[in-house]
Amino acid sequence: MKLLVKYISFLCLLFCTSFLLAQERNDAINSEKRFTVRGSVIESDTNKPISNVNIEVGGGAYTTTDALGEFKIVAKKGDELTIKHKDFETVYYIIEDSERIKVKVEPNKIEEYRSKLFKSKANTQVFKSLIDSAEVYLKKDAKKSIQFIADALKDSRSVKQNSEAYEVLGDIYTYWKQFDLAVSNYRISIQNRTSNAVKIKLAKAYQLNKNYQESLSIYNEIDKKQLSNWQLVSLYEGLGDVHQNTKAFDASIDAYTKGLEVAQKHLITPKITDLNSKLAQAHINNGELQEAQLRFSNSLKLASQENKRRGVEEKVKVADFQNNLNDYSSEIELRKEALDDINDIESDSVFDNKSALTPQKQNYKIGNAYALQKDYGNAITYLEKSIEEADDKEDLIVQKDATKKLSDVLRDAGEFDKARIAFENYISLLDKVYVKREQEISQAARFSQDIISKQNRILSLESDRELSESKYQLNVEQARTQKLIIYSLIGGVLLLLVTAFLMFKYIKQQRLANNLLALKTLRSQMNPHFIFNALNSVNSFIASNDERTANKYLSDFSLLMRAVLENSEEDFIPLEKEIELLQLYTKLEHFRFKDKFDYNITVDENINVNNFVIPPMLLQPYIENAVWHGLRYKKSKGRLDIKITQTKPDEISIEIVDDGIGRKKSKSLKTEHQQKQNSKGMGNIKKRVSILNAMYKDKVDVFIDDFQNKEDTGTKVVVTLKKD
Template identity: 70%
Template sequence: DLNSKIAEVYDATGKTSEAQMFYSNSLNLASGENKKRAVEEKIKVADFQSKNRAYEEEIQLRKEALEDIEDIEHDSIIDNESSLTAQKQNYKIGNAYYLQKDYDSAIPYFEKSIREAETKQDLVVQKDAYRKLSEAFRDVGNYDKALASYQEYVNLVETLYVKKEQELSQLARFNRDIIAKQTRINSLETDRQLSQSQYLLSNERSKRQEWIIYSLIGGLILLLVMGYFMFKYIRQQRLANNLLALKSLRSQMNPHFIFNALNSVNSFIASSDERSANQYLTEFSQLMRAVLENSEQDFIPLEKEIELLQLYTKLEHFRFKDKFDYKITVDETIKISDFQIPPMLLQPYIENAVWHGLRYKTEKGHLWIDINKKSENEITITIADDGIGRERSKELKTDNQKKQNSKGMGNIKKRVTILNEMYKDKVDVYIDDYQAIDDKGTKVVVTLKKD
């Protein structure tokens, strides 16, 4: 941010105290942002403290950053090139202790850095940590371990050297291949030009015309072949992009539900209702397990989706018993096994009905989920409620809630669009508002085609 950049300018001009003040401001601001941003700022300030030999402040900041890095690594993979790696921060903490001649404190951090680097195959950090560990063991008089650590350092230097040599060798071989191929192409082009010149000189006008005709035919065939492969390539790329988009959209599903479910557990625990909390957690874990099992599938059997639907609706009702009752009906004439549906497609609409419609009613509302036969090859899944309706719900929401809800519905639309493009219009979603006097309510109709 701006404070951090100002601090960098002061630091570059030797005004350490002013830089310290602005870095302190940047730390305070970063702590209110996302965890990754906060960690980046802590590491930047820790580097500043290290440069100015404020090792205790550096160590404290890096230890705090390490705790946050562990949380970040649970949710995403951090590249070894990034400064946000546990192995690098453990190494720098060890180095700060070493520079203070606190060798006994430095050694465990060097060892931890080595373990982390070995797990993540970070040879560079592993090499540096072994070198510093060897120096620390030497300084405390443990020469056997110092020698062993130094030998590991030498081995890693050799490994990195061999690896770099292999990379350079591969690059040189690649360059040689390119040059050889280019030379061959140039030679072939020269031969072709010579042959063409001789051919033109040795043939009459009619032969030249014949050559032109054959050239046109060959060009047309080449264009057709190129067009075919281009079409195939574009189609494959489009499919790959659709699959990536689907995976991205699936990873964003149900954040509100998970957040609300955990809040429910928290409220049960706060009210000392341990039995309800345990029951809710048991059923919530069953639902999450089923969702994760199906998360990589584009479609699952409708029977499984109905089970997920029943479990999810039961959980919502468990929390809002005084707000609504619900009923799920399935037409017995439908052969459920013949139909498949995108996993958790219906859950966001039920979530909207409960959280943005029924929850705000003063009296008890109703939620109906009906699965009916439309034709031999189609069924309809209707989710209806007598809540306050979408228009009144918008009036009660904050700007952030409107944005989140809009984003959630937008993801559903994108997901349905991509699936229909890949599977030839298999799913259709229609949303309607009831026109009652008081509470409008909302109806969502999902039409599903048989495979």
């Protein structure tokens, strides 16, 4: 009997896991439906083809346009195509099928910044002080640092100072990952005064902004003979990074090797370590694992000679490599050494939760390695440490992942009760992660708006300065200057309109993505909750030693589970499928409580059930509440009626009526824990209805009231469903 109970509990966990894996399988199936998309990029006014345009499918394939402006790239339906080039605004396009795409763009006419000397002498001391202040706050407060640059530009009296100010402004934006703004300011710096150091920074910013062809162009046009040894190493390293991003691994290895040779020749120790590490990663991507292992061995030895933090960073990289090689013992040993080093330097260094050097991440990976070795005791210990540290440091991502892994390990170790508790904690953490991500998106949007606002003010300051300077020009140029200002204003308005449109489009897409994620999260909570509740009936039959009845019940229950899992990925399913699911579920509940109620399901003959769709698992919780919280406690035998009638040509009404004890009396019988659980389950239904109505324009309406004015008031639920 005990073995049978454990087996049923294991099935429960298996069904929950199968639900999550089903999502991954669907994603994998969709990812296989790929096709080749052909297209071209041309100028809208002249139809002239544009070559070397960066074409990328979100995080996947990458290519460029040829001399005729044409391209081919592999993608699937729903992918977002990103089209980038230095001379026009980035274009985003959602792929629907294998149609041929023609992209017409309007190249920006980049105004050349004139390099002129001012007649007045520069206040060098004030300018230098402001630049120093901007650099001090560069990593602490972006807005304050940018304000110092704005003040410095007001006091600038030479093109050299302008160039320096815009270079530092580019450094600020690079650090805060605003790479498009960094590109703009580095270009302005170079236009004021040419500098190889700034060109290298510009090429790096292009690479980080995924403008790979522009980055390669800048790197290749730099005269290597004019560079210092450090700059030459940085150039080769940057070339290697671009080739790595474009999956040209042989070219990446060649560039890194050239940089390493220069660094070794001139004893540039930090770069020697970095390039060994990057070469190792390039060899891994190129399938050369033996060479990668040799490079990692070198970088690990060199990093340990620099400082403890650099040594820890390299140990973590090598540990990840050992994991890829399935050498879990070496991985565990390295991560434990890294943990000891992290504890030593943690008091002097600040590690945010995004860093790979946090104790919670290393404990999680150690626990994962032990789990892969099937050493469940050590795996559980380190995973619990990871969860505890992640909770202390409010690292929800690691806490969620470690909790899910702990549930899997406990299940594999045969501790099914603990595994179930861990899995319930994991589901709870998913909600918190979703809320946190919404907050982070909102904060990022506000930060980006503030940064853009300050950048616009700086550009406005530059425009005002040039306008003031133009007053000293001859009167014959006045008409041309006025015309230029008018064109600039018109261009500014158009640019603002385009920016507003793109922001509106982005916000709309982001809102849709957030709603889909919310629905997915709510469904992932409803299914395990439903499965665990339904299995209570099986446990009841087992407890009464009625194994034959339990087996029959479990057989019908498996059919119900299959239907639930098949429908779990859909926002809406045909009404016919939902009716079949309700009939099967109600049959099972009546089988369990034959002496408590009779039921009847009536469908209006005039309804074409194939013309209506309904959110899956919407009605089942109301029927479950009617049985478990209303009819089950009724002293006499009750009745459950489910009626589906057509009230309008495009609208049907679904009534779920029971003559049980009613909501008020049922609530008074519940424990505090039961009240919380019910509130959460019904709350999820309300959230789903609210989100679906927002996405599909008030498609579903739910009304709940007492059924009758008697001692057993009963409950009446009316669900109104509209046709598309």
